[in-house]
Amino acid sequence: MAKKIGSKTKTPMPCQEARPRARNFSEVALGYSVEMAVAEANRCIECKNRPCIAGCPVEIDIPGFIKAVAENRFVDAAHILKSKNSLPAICGRVCPQEEQCEKVCTLGVKFEPVGVGRVERFVADWARENLADETPQKQPPNGKRVAVVGSGPAGLTVAGDLIQMGYQVTIFEALHKAGGVLVYGIPEFRLPKSIVQNEIDYLLHMGVELQTNVVIGKSLTLDELLSEEGFDAVFIGTGAGLPSFMKIPGINLIGVYSANEYLTRSNLMKAYRFPEYDTPLIRAKNVAVVGGGNTAMDSVRTALRLGADHAYLIYRRSRNEMPARHEEIEHAEEEGVQFHLLTNPVEIFGNERGGVRGMRCQRMELGEPDDSGRRRPVPVPGSEFEVEVDTVVMAVGQGANPVLTSTAPNLKTNKWGNIVADPETCATSIPGVFAGGDIVSGGATVILAMGAGRKAARSIHAYLSDPERSSQTEIQEAVMQG
Numbered sequence: 111m112a113k114k115i116g117s118k119t120k121t122p123m124p125c126q127e128a129r130p131r132a133r134n135f136s137e138v139a140l141g142y143s144v145e146m147a148v149a150e151a152n153r154c155i156e157c158k159n160r161p162c163i164a165g166c167p168v169e170i171d172i173p174g175f176i177k178a179v180a181e182n183r184f185v186d187a188a189h190i191l192k193s194k195n196s197l198p199a200i201c202g203r204v205c206p207q208e209e210q211c212e213k214v215c216t217l218g219v220k221f222e223p224v225g226v227g228r229v230e231r232f233v234a235d236w237a238r239e240n241l242a243d244e245t246p247q248k249q250p251p252n253g254k255r256v257a258v259v260g261s262g263p264a265g266l267t268v269a270g271d272l273i274q275m276g277y278q279v280t281i282f283e284a285l286h287k288a289g290g291v292l293v294y295g296i297p298e299f300r301l302p303k304s305i306v307q308n309e310i311d312y313l314l315h316m317g318v319e320l321q322t323n324v325v326i327g328k329s330l331t332l333d334e335l336l337s338e339e340g341f342d343a344v345f346i347g348t349g350a351g352l353p354s355f356m357k358i359p360g361i362n363l364i365g366v367y368s369a370n371e372y373l374t375r376s377n378l379m380k381a382y383r384f385p386e387y388d389t390p391l392i393r394a395k396n397v398a399v400v401g402g403g404n405t406a407m408d409s410v411r412t413a414l415r416l417g418a419d420h421a422y423l424i425y426r427r428s429r430n431e432m433p434a435r436h437e438e439i440e441h442a443e444e445e446g447v448q449f450h451l452l453t454n455p456v457e458i459f460g461n462e463r464g465g466v467r468g469m470r471c472q473r474m475e476l477g478e479p480d481d482s483g484r485r486r487p488v489p490v491p492g493s494e495f496e497v498e499v500d501t502v503v504m505a506v507g508q509g510a511n512p513v514l515t516s517t518a519p520n521l522k523t524n525k526w527g528n529i530v531a532d533p534e535t536c537a538t539s540i541p542g543v544f545a546g547g548d549i550v551s552g553g554a555t556v557i558l559a560m561g562a563g564r565k566a567a568r569s570i571h572a573y574l575s576d577p578e579r580s581s582q583t584e585i586q587e588a589v590m591q592g
Contacts, residue, residue: 118221118222120153120225121146121149123142124141124142126138136298136299141235142231144232147233154176154217155216157216162211162226168201169194169564170191179233184233188233188236193246194564200556202227203301203305205555206435207227208223208435212224245316250276251276254342256278256574257282258280259326259335259348260290260549261281261288261289261320262290262548263292264345264347264559264560268546268564269313271567272570273318280318280321281321283321284324284348285322288320294370294378295408296377297376297408300438326348332514332518342574345536346544347545348510348514352509352511354504355368356504356506358455360459361504364392364460366458366501366502369401369405369504372391372412382412382415391416394417396422396499397418397422398503402426402432406425407423409503410442411441421446422449424453426452426453426474453474454471454474457469458470466499466502468497469502471494472489472494507553509526512527518540521539522539528551529545536562537569537573544566546562547559
């Protein structure tokens with residue numbers, strides 16, 4: 111029998127005040143107290159259908175860990191959560207629950223859904239403080255070795271699942287620090303690096319091996335991993351790290367960054383802690399960020415924290431079409447980001463030193479829907495205007511880096527350079543090679559990459575248990591045929 115409904119709205123998340131937080135890199139959301147987490151968990155009505163589980167890409171027993179929190183059984187909650195999710199503290203902070211588990215919450219039909227992400231974060235943070243030395247039971251070593259290329263959310267999930275199954279797992283990371291987009295792409299104020307490192311340390315404690323500064327495609331090839339290095343299978347989770355730029359005049363001026371570079375310099379290379387870390391990044395007064403996704407929000411909010419007097423968000427559609435999380439949009443507005451919606455850049459102006467001095471934009475209006483289902487922006491004739499800026503950040507999407515695929519001719523890719531993989535098994539055109547996350551799907555979310563990692567781990571286990579089984583051959587043939 112379902113519980114009676116308590117509060118009709120979520121327990122509010124404590125946050126830093128908007129004005130001071132816009133000038134520091136400390137975490138914005140402060141997390142639930144024990145009392146808040148228990149109160150929010152008690153909003154769950156324990157419905158029979160449990161649609162939230164189906165809405166979770168990594169299949170967490172959400173009602174199970176929510177009920178445990180409601181009953182103050184935090185150890186049980188942590189065990190339930192970690193049995194399906196190797197990165198709960200990360201997911202609790204950056205996963206778009208409002209589009210997944212919370213979207214299908216039965217309580218949400220009439221009221222606000224249960225704040226699954228907020229309770230997940232509480233459990234993960236509580237476990238970090240109270241169960242620091244605890245690791246899950248592992249199957250005995252089976253003698254099989256798996257290489258994981260890339261240490262982003264997909265790769266970390268594969269590694270965490272396979273190490274528990276008894277495999278020897280080695281992660282190869284091109285950068286000097288593990289974490290992928292979690293460390294170079296998501297700012298400190300939204301996902302502290304210490305949280306990411308703690309999750310990585312958890313995997314290392316379980317026995318995962320990590321090799322940094324190894325570029326697969328340069329240092330080693332895919333073939334060499336499978337032959338000379340002796341790995342039995344490979345998972346590719348290299349993400350979508352190739353930046354995109356608009357084809358407009360002035361795009362090559364000094365002071366025009368891709369969001370990838372801008373955030374990497376600030377986050378991974380710690381430009382925000384200048385002069386302690388002497389990483390070059392223009393200290394701009396007027397910054398324009400072009401785009402409407404989470405990466406654009408991260409960039410424009412970073413610009414404020416780096417000292418910009420004016421941080422503009424330039425987006426060619428309306429607020430309703432913005433793909434960024436509503437929470438991030440609201441936080442940006444509270445912090446003083448100035449939105450230029452239904453606006454599109456057409457030219458960037460330079461000064462005598464080759465730097466940015468301004469941007470010409472054009473007003474847009476929405477026409478008929480395009481292939482994405484969103485209404486297509488159409489230029490309004492005679493509506494051009496200029497904005498004075500000294501830095502421009504392009505957050506208009508990312509593509510697949512070709513370093514690995516260019517040295518693997520038998521690895522099938524599509525016209526965008528993404529690896530072609532079976533959506534259910536993550537199998538590629540090469541037997542024993544699997545792929546998932548943004549390198550397959552294009553830029554998506556952390557939790558979807560983790561979901562792909564979970565599927566891949568199951569498939570790798572099945573493949574290495576019986577590499578000659580006919581279903582695997584059929585999958586390889588289907589991938590090759592497109």
